[in-house]
Amino acid sequence: MVDQNNEPMTARAWQWMCEQEAFVIKDVVAVTGMSEPHIYKVVKDWISSGHLIKNPAGVATKPAWFKVATLGKAPPIGKNSGAKKPKCRSKRKTNQQKMWNTMKISSRFTLSDLMLTANVGQRQAWHFTNNLVKAGYVKVLYKVDKFLPVRARTGLTGRFQLVRDTGRHSPICRANGCWDQNQKRLYPFLVEGDEHGNVA
Structure with missing residues (x-):
């Protein structure tokens, strides 16, 4: 049930990320309504899988920013990687x-x-x-x-x-x-x- 509820938000987050030159975590939270712990985990997974790139900087006064590594290459959404995946326009x-x-x-x-x-x-x-x-x-x-x-x-x-x-x-x-x-x-x-x- 939790995965089913979270999956559309995760998909929405990816679609939004694809439309940005760069973004910070608080913007994703504001757009999708996802909790910070959840989006941090998702972003961490997508960085590990090579779908996102993180600026190595990041301090309290200047938060780290992220960007999509490869448009058109969507990450697995939710537990079932065969589920619907939002596609950035190739x-x-x-x-x-x-x-x-x-x-x-x-x-x-x-x-x-x-x-x-x-x-x-x-x-x-x-x-x-x-x-x-x-x-x-x-x-x-x-x-x-x-x-x-x-x-x-x-x-x-x-x-x-x-x-x-x-x-x-x-x-x-x-x-x-x-x-x-x-x-x-x-x-x-x-x-x-x-x-x-x-x-x-």
Whole structure:
């Protein structure tokens, strides 16, 4: 009976953790209503199993914080590990989602920013950004003239700005446009080649 009552709260706690960049124990207690001893035990188990990461710091004036180690990999919930497990959306682990998160946080960015934060190559960063430009999500603030001599282009980098932030989930690039997962609609690619052409 106790496990059955606690299991939904544990599942709810995991779902909430997946949505946070980082969290402290008191926040989990406030959101789920779980007791501190219970959530401490759950967190300790999930750290041991590799589902959570703990900041080694932690004193009375600065409590330790935790974060989910791997989104999409849910821990066993309750005694029966075959029971329902809350699933963090695996799409949030995709490189496109990581790049989208960077765009949302920074607003203005470069391809180098995306390559660094999402751990992607220049081609992938360019392809995703170029599609978002063509679909109207991103505006080109500064475009490096590819006809300049190589020496003149040294140190120059294109700059972009996110102008259409529709929500948490990244757009999905398709052949004819970008599918917006937040608004459940397709933004077709714009046809003005001069203004919305390649972003490199």
